[in-house]
Amino acid sequence: MLSLIGQAVASGVALGAIYALAASGLGIIFGLFGVINFAHTQYVMIAAVVAFVASSMGAPYLMALIIGVLAAALLGIITERAFIRPLLGNEAVQVETLFITLGLSIVLENLTLLFWGSQPHYFNNPFAGAIEIGGVVLTFDRVVTIIAAALVFFILHIVTTRTRFGKAVLATAQNPEAARIIGIPVDRVRLAAFAVGCGLAGLGGVLWGTIYSVSYLTGGNFLILSFVLVVMSGPGNITGILFCSLLFGITEGVASAFFDPKWQRLAVMLVFILVIVTRPQGLGQGTLARTNK
Amino acid sequence: MLNLSGNDYVKVVVGIAVFGLFAAIPLFVTADYILYVLSVSAVMAIIAIGLNITNGYVGLLNLAVGGLVATGSYITAIMLLRGMPMPLAIFGAIIGGGVLAAIIFLIFARLRGFFFGLATIAAAEVIRLLIRNVDDVTNGVRGLRGYSRLTDSSATTYWILLIIVGLVLLVVGAMVRSTLGLRWRAIRENRDKALSMGIPVLRLQFIGYVISGMIMAFGGGLYGVLLQYIEPDIAGLGTLVQAILMVALGGAGTILGPVIGAIAITMIPEVLRVANDLRLVIYGLTLIVVVLALPGGIMGSISRYIRTRRRPLASQRPGVPG
Numbered sequence: 001m002l003s004l005i006g007q008a009v010a011s012g013v014a015l016g017a018i019y020a021l022a023a024s025g026l027g028i029i030f031g032l033f034g035v036i037n038f039a040h041t042q043y044v045m046i047a048a049v050v051a052f053v054a055s056s057m058g059a060p061y062l063m064a065l066i067i068g069v070l071a072a073a074l075l076g077i078i079t080e081r082a083f084i085r086p087l088l089g090n091e092a093v094q095v096e097t098l099f100i101t102l103g104l105s106i107v108l109e110n111l112t113l114l115f116w117g118s119q120p121h122y123f124n125n126p127f128a129g130a131i132e133i134g135g136v137v138l139t140f141d142r143v144v145t146i147i148a149a150a151l152v153f154f155i156l157h158i159v160t161t162r163t164r165f166g167k168a169v170l171a172t173a174q175n176p177e178a179a180r181i182i183g184i185p186v187d188r189v190r191l192a193a194f195a196v197g198c199g200l201a202g203l204g205g206v207l208w209g210t211i212y213s214v215s216y217l218t219g220g221n222f223l224i225l226s227f228v229l230v231v232m233s234g235p236g237n238i239t240g241i242l243f244c245s246l247l248f249g250i251t252e253g254v255a256s257a258f259f260d261p262k263w264q265r266l267a268v269m270l271v272f273i274l275v276i277v278t279r280p281q282g283l284g285q286g287t288l289a290r291t292n293k
Numbered sequence: 294m295l296n297l298s299g300n301d302y303v304k305v306v307v308g309i310a311v312f313g314l315f316a317a318i319p320l321f322v323t324a325d326y327i328l329y330v331l332s333v334s335a336v337m338a339i340i341a342i343g344l345n346i347t348n349g350y351v352g353l354l355n356l357a358v359g360g361l362v363a364t365g366s367y368i369t370a371i372m373l374l375r376g377m378p379m380p381l382a383i384f385g386a387i388i389g390g391g392v393l394a395a396i397i398f399l400i401f402a403r404l405r406g407f408f409f410g411l412a413t414i415a416a417a418e419v420i421r422l423l424i425r426n427v428d429d430v431t432n433g434v435r436g437l438r439g440y441s442r443l444t445d446s447s448a449t450t451y452w453i454l455l456i457i458v459g460l461v462l463l464v465v466g467a468m469v470r471s472t473l474g475l476r477w478r479a480i481r482e483n484r485d486k487a488l489s490m491g492i493p494v495l496r497l498q499f500i501g502y503v504i505s506g507m508i509m510a511f512g513g514g515l516y517g518v519l520l521q522y523i524e525p526d527i528a529g530l531g532t533l534v535q536a537i538l539m540v541a542l543g544g545a546g547t548i549l550g551p552v553i554g555a556i557a558i559t560m561i562p563e564v565l566r567v568a569n570d571l572r573l574v575i576y577g578l579t580l581i582v583v584v585l586a587l588p589g590g591i592m593g594s595i596s597r598y599i600r601t602r603r604r605p606l607a608s609q610r611p612g613v614p615g
Contacts, residue, residue, distance in 0.1 A: 036407065086585065094407055095354065096584050099541055103580030106534050110574045221531070224418045227411045231404070266422045269415055273400055276412060280403035 003135035008257035009250050014211070015141035016249020017149035020242045021204030023226040024156065025076075025197025026242045030230055031188060033173070034094055035084055035215065038101035040201055041226050042108040043250075045219030047072035047202025049112060052121050061126040069202040076113035076198025079104065080191055097157050105223070112216040120213035127210070145207045152200060153242045169193060173236075234282020244283060247271065312459055319448035326413035329519075330448040334559035335454035336515045341539035341551030342458075343463055343508030348537075350469055351501035352481025354410030357397055360417030361506045362394050363528035365513025367424060367431060370523055373411050373440035383514045390510020393420070398502040402495060414533075421528035436524030443518050452586045454515065458552065461508060466548045468504070477501055481546075509536075531573060538580045544592030553591050 026040045027246045034105045051068030055061060083100045087093050127140035160166040171179040206217060229248065233240030248268045255267035275283065295530040319328060340362055364384035372382035401412040424431045431437065443450045468474055479487040480494050486495050517523040535558060543554025561579065562572045587594060 002574075034407070036411070066604075083581070083585075098354075098407075098410075098587075099537060100584045102530075102534055102537065103577035105529070106573050106577035107581075108578070110571075114571070114574070141592075159592075224414050228415050231408050231411050247540050262426050266426065267417065269419045269422070272415055276401060276404065280401075282408075284326070 005254070006134065006136040008136050009251040010136050010251025010253075011142065012250035013246055014138065014145050014249070015252055016246035018145045018204050018208050018211075019222070019225060019229065019248055020245035021152060021207070021242050022201050022222045023229040023245060024152065024238065025200045026226050027230050027233065027236075027238050028156075028193055028197045030235070033193075036077065036094060036098045036227075037084075037292075038223075039079060039105040039108060040198070041222040042105050042219040043072040043075055043198040043201040044205035044222055045112065045214075045216065046075055046108065046205070046207070048205035048214040048218050049116060049216075051206045052123060052209060054212045055124060061124075063203060065203075065206045068206045069192070069199045071197035072202025073195040076194045076201075077191060079198075080194040084194075085187070094156065094173070098184050105219075109216055109220055116216060118216065120215040121209075122213050125210055139211075141207070141211045145211065148203065148207060153239065154267045156238055165189075165192075192249065199266070225268070232272055232275050232282055237282065240283050263276055310462055312455075315455055316452065319451055323448075325447045328451045330563050331557060332451045332519055333456050333516075334556045335451070335458050336409040336512055336519055337535070337539060337559055338458050338552040338555035339365070339461055339512035340509050340513065341543070341555045342461055343505045343512060344536045345540050345545060345551045346419065346465065346468075346477075346501050346505040346508070347548075348540055349550070350474060350477045350481060351505075352477075353482070353498055353502060355413055355502065355505060356405065356410050356533060357394075357413035357417040357420075357506075358509060359528040359530065359532040360397075360420035361393060361509040362513035362516065362532050362536075363392050363417075363420055363424060363523075364524045365390050365510030366517030366527060367437070369514035370437045370440050370517045371430065373518075376439065379443065381585055383518075386510045386514030387507045390513070393510070394503045394506020395499070396498050397506075402499070403571030417528055417533070417579070421473065421525050422565070423526060424525040431525070434525060436522055437517075438522045440518070440521070443515075450519070454519075457515070461511075462548065462552065465508070469548060472488065473497070473500070478546075533614070534573070534576055534580065538576055540590075542581065542583050542587070542590050544594075544596075547590070547592035547596070550590050550592040557591075596606070 013135040022041060022044050025043075026037065029035055029037055029040070049068075049069035050071040051064040054067045059067065070234070079101070083104065084097055087096050087100070125141060127144055130137050130139040131143060132138075150268035160169065168184045168189050171182070171184055172186050176186050179189075204222075208214075208218065223250065229241055229244050233244045248271065251267050251271050255261075255264040259267075315331075318331065321330065340358070343357055343361075344355060347353045368389040369382045369386045372385050373379065377385075397413055397416045401409050401416070404412050425433055428434075439544060443453060469477070476487070476492050476497055479490070479492055480497060484494060513527070516527075539554035539558050540551050541554070542557055543552065544550030558576070558579075565575065583590065589597060
């Protein structure tokens, strides 16, 4: 019994680590600019697809992973330049970017379906084997995922709180005009944040693909979850996203271990609704919170 | 309640003429397929009119469209399959939509602006998952089929739907022009100012959200009856994109905008004769183009054109905050 719980929690943590990576970029972009990018989780999918294609063309796993992440970051840069920037300064910027990126999301998903088919593809998993601690078995790919997420969030925390770039990002978030006046390249900072956020989503996507499979639905799988995570953790609360993701992952792990797996997503939504009813402001306010009105 | 000026009588005459024109279509076109497509756009128009109340007039971002539409179609289909008459089944859909909308609003009412909208997506997802999982009632992913039709003649079906669209338009139009509609717009323009003027913001938002939900579920019920097949993905993002596109293309916050948007959105894939797979790609691309190139939608662009020709811009008139 105890090892069953431990097993459910352990695989839940691995799942939560992927959710955290997928949603982190959304948290950055929304926390900073109030820009909702509905296509965000399609970068998860694109990265996984690109990495899979690279890997099936003979690229070693690490190289495929980097190519996938770069593809996602590049797509993020293109999105920012082509669709977000033209709308900035517009009064209804939030609603308009939401609509545009919703359209973009549907286009990316269905184009992938058209050109890549609906079949799930399976990575040649480089992380064979598993570790066992006290009866709890965790495959290596899951261990790698957890370590990657921990590293990413540690670096994010350091960057936003300790570095000049982090300060520039915060300044841009608080008051873009004032930041521009004191010489911060506001546009470039925003572009960098987009690239990083989408790249992180891509990292989550490749790792997801490695553990499970890649298909055109991979991004849609995360879409609603990522937004729920951002709403639940509260504006600008990056570490809160990690916490909520783990909570979601563990909820799913436990729900699928003790009930039918088909109820796991509903269990997560129930957790979300409970949190919102009791704490509508989200779980906490992070470093960037005061900037988001 | 209705305060008609000279300009409005012109609108009434034009409205009746356009309605008559649409009603006359089956007299000349007998192809079942075309009447079917027209019927689909009528049902879509009802859904878009419903969405336009929250997104266009109350200024409340409602992204639970799929959930509300699916609730309507499933309630109707299940009631029909249990042998209940059509009017009762449709009525059930309307009530179900109202109840669901009330629950969604009460759960998320304390979230502001964008966060409210995002949270309502989760509500739609809950509905989709429930429909998938409670398969002894909903038949799960296999969907429901084999329930009764509206009528056996596609012309009669089209006429019935046309009359329903006309009635919904009249009711919503009257609502929007009443004090209620005025207050909705006050909330949309400046929530805090409306609150300080003593407008019961939360209660009026609630009313708007519930009415919107009832209309969308009504449209959903008719949608299922028309298509004769429903599945859980009606509660998914495809429905949301389609509905948002209809409202944005036609013009949010205008009475006729959603109808024009619905007709355009149903016709575009038919005219282009594309495969069903490409339909969503076209919807997505259209949405991007509309937002970038046609702010305010078709109706917004028309009225902006008229306004700039006839009189000064709203922002230049005294007493109107720009």
